[in-house]
Amino acid sequence: MNGAVNLPLDESELSFTASGNSLVRRSILPSGVRILTESVPGSRSATVGYWVAVGSRDELPANYGSTHFLEHLLFKGTATRTALDIAVSFDSVGGEHNAMTAKEYTCYYAKVQDRDVPMAVDVLTDMLTSSLLDPDEFETERGVILEELAMADDDPADVAGERFFEAVLGDHPLGRPIGGSPDTILSATRDAVIAHYRLNYRPQDLVITVAGAIDHDALVRRVTAALEGAGWDLERPGTPVDRRSGSGAEIVRGSALRTVSRPIEQANIMLGVPGIVATDDRRSHLSVLNSILGGGMSSRLFQEVRERRGLAYSVYSFGSSYSDAGLFGLYAGCSPAKSAQVAELMHAEFHRLANGGVSDDEVRRAVGQLSGASALALEDSDTRMSRLGKSEITMGEFVDLDETLRRLARVTPDHVRSLAADLVARPLSIAAVGTVDESAFASIV
Missing domain, CATH: 3.30.830.10 (Metalloenzyme, LuxS/M16 peptidase-like)
Structure with a gap:
């Protein structure tokens, strides 16, 4: 590879060799789902990530904190797996699984041995497509998130960081805390979180990335089968959501x-x-x-x-x-x-x-x-x-x-x-x- 490789959204198949002889491939399914892999020579494990290009900056005033709330809820069970089943799936093979909510994206990920990649794909797909968002679990997780926010509030460096973002970026959505505040979490409703889920977790929003010991074609087949099994229509034409504009926004300082x-x-x-x-x-x-x-x-x-x-x-x-x-x-x-x-x-x-x-x-x-x-x-x-x-x-x-x-x-x-x-x-x-x-x-x- 010599120079950066562009990733146009209207090109369904890409393949190139990167430094260290790793093979990078991308496939865009007819529905708009994007699948990218980097096959690394000599690897015996792989990290699987399911990304949605929606973060805390995309929330409306009525649902501040919904992105982070939803990230928690997707671990709480589906029609075919309980929260314990999800945890056991990875613990029983020595794998790791977690998620991160950021200001411009959310990612659910797992790291496993190469032989366990199919399991990771099945479980992450089930979580992302078929979460129950159970009312009782919603209330339980509200308490967990409040404790998480309290823990962060006990860390003065975290508090300084949040106040710093607000001071520098002012009213720009990037200046808001990722996890919301105790007030917004206490006022969050299950209906608002479900609406956020349905609006942003669609084929055209989904990006799947896997790096390590991975066969691209086998992964595409497994992802396709898992998504179709969850009821997603992958043959219905769709195009990936546009990337955000790279034009700089006008920033008005929040405070000196x-x-x-x-x-x-x-x-x-x-x-x-x-x-x-x-x-x-x-x-x-x-x-x-x-x-x-x-x-x-x-x-x-x-x-x-x-x-x-x-x-x-x-x-x-x-x-x-x-x-x-x-x-x-x-x-x-x-x-x-x-x-x-x-x-x-x-x-x-x-x-x-x-x-x-x-x-x-x-x-x-x-x-x-x-x-x-x-x-x-x-x-x-x-x-x-x-x-x-x-x-x-x-x-x-x-x-x-x-x-x-x-x-x-x-x-x-x-x-x-x-x-x-x-x-x-x-x-x-x-x-x-x-x-x-x-x-x-x-x-x-």
Whole structure:
């Protein structure tokens, strides 16, 4: 493979060889169901993912939290399997199964030995197509989700992250919490969740990705049989749902500063700005920028805040990119008495990157770090399965390891400085949780 491979929605069959001699294939069934596989030489296991391109951002005010609620409910039983049956199916073969609700998609997945892939396909298909959404289980799971939200609310870093997204992205749907809030979960109705299920879990919405020890043709046959057995009409013509627009949305900052008072030992501080969209050509530049600023123990933030001054144990930078918006942030956990100093140091390092630029040596180290991390991550079939799903749902192209390394190798100090200058010119927001006072950040915001 030489360069990225486009994934047009009107091409029913694709096949190409990626780095490491893995074979990538895609089939689009007449109904619009998309099936992608990456067969990896020497693998003895595979990760299976069932994706639906609907996430928390797609919810209406009347059903906030429905996507996450539904993810829980699909594990609670079908007409032919109880919740225990589903769990036993994977536990009895040493497999793993779980799900994730994100802001722009939901994925149900399992990792099993190669011989157990047919079982994984059958169980995941049954869950996704034939969940009972039982009224009693609905109420039971409401309690489970409330406990999950309470657990997250006990984690000050999680709270800071939620407030940070709200501050940076404002009223954009990406600024909302993925799991909803206790109020929205308490007010959720089974009818609203069922309506959400019927609207978004259809053949044209479904993307199935499998990576590892897999035979594509055998998988397509198994998926087809399982979906038809569940009552889906796969011969009825349909086209895959369009991908989201990659045009950047207009972001109006929610607030410059949000603080949450908590009687805890550390202040959890996040500061940052709107970032770049997932399909931005500068995403490799952002990866290098993030590595230099706060992506490891040799990064500027780690060296300045932790190593030289001893002001924090955890300090780093991060980026999140979505179809039409993004966010770039810096995080530190420190003594409340040091929160003003730490925030000012992070802010200064961010600006120094834009105004002073970076050296060739810093770029070289960052590219080396990212290249190695990319290669190591692909030793895991979970990563490969996820790459297939995001390529199909969000990116519209498949980028293998060789192309990733080529793109990283082309990044220059000028690329990093230019992107940093673009980012620091955007509206800054700060979120802080702990025994902190808003006046500590007055010099920054």
